[in-house]
Amino acid sequence: MNEPLVRIDAVSRRFGEVRALDQVSLEIRQGEFFALLGPSGCGKTTLLRILAGFEYPDSGSVTLDGADLLAVPPHRRPVNLMFQSYALFPHMSVAKNISYGLERERLPKAEIRERVDAVLTTAGLTGLARRRPHQLSGGQRQRVALARAIVKRPRLLLLDEPLSALDKKVRAEMQLELKRLQHEVGITFVVVTHDQEEAMSLADRIAVLSEGRVRQIDAPVPLYERPADLFVADFIGANNLVTGVAATDGLHVPGVGVLPCRVPAASVGASATLAVRPERVRLGCGDGLAGVVADVTFFGGTTRVAVRVAGLDRPLLVTVAGAAPVTLGEQTGVGWSVSDAMLLGQD
Missing domain, CATH: 2.40.50.140 (Nucleic acid-binding proteins)
Incomplete structure (x- = not known):
């Protein structure tokens, strides 16, 4: 069994009178596809933003490889976040969108070209490198956003409702694509979703959240067949x-x-x-x-x-x-x- 990459211990976060997270503890293993699943307002996005560095907990700790992640500013964390809207630059080609982060880090041009070419192949975008975002389908734009995120080789990739903008047929195709990509690149993925089918089809393990608390953490099959409580039994399927x-x-x-x-x-x-x-x-x-x-x-x-x-x-x-x-x-x-x-x- 893989060692935990991320440890979240007794993390709490309040926004005024609202307790977004209430003593949340969980571990995310190296190389796994982990899902945070729950209804709107359950705290899953707040937890994702804490991992990314856009929010800080009121109490509790978060470590990555045993080191304090909360002490590291967002831009220095080995963590990347793929936004729900994809946030592609409309005036840049696919290749330039993907290379943008590497260019900001001032990496050698030869290394940038090599890494971009490799990720274009992995994401199935080889023939689309010169196109602009408006010339792509929804599924292709999602691939570009993923390629841009993984080209920086983060230890942890965070995905916030990654497939919500796609229609049902393309979403089903991209679920398979996302799983294949995660296995191929070997990066730890954490996905936030309220879609049970999406979580069940993608994740190795799922944390079900409700009202800022973790109700159950399990693999999809035992989560479905042996819910820990009434909320999970009613929410999952x-x-x-x-x-x-x-x-x-x-x-x-x-x-x-x-x-x-x-x-x-x-x-x-x-x-x-x-x-x-x-x-x-x-x-x-x-x-x-x-x-x-x-x-x-x-x-x-x-x-x-x-x-x-x-x-x-x-x-x-x-x-x-x-x-x-x-x-x-x-x-x-x-x-x-x-x-x-x-x-x-x-x-």
């Missing part, structure tokens, strides 16, 4: 959440019955929430809950079915492969196995 009282045989829900799940001995008798993913729920279960199909939404490869069950305040969601075997208004059963549901305590 679609989930069926049902509240009741934990008992030895499952979750007792008034007016509904006993829902199958594993119940730890310590939770028996307490109020709890059952979480089961839509793809884990089965339609047509004779021994499950009886319901009526309230909605059928076809997405191409999958269909999302909403089943209204008497006693529940919202329909249960079911994801099936291909077209749905049920129609609107049809009566059906829904169910799941004990191992497919998680029991979460109240936040």
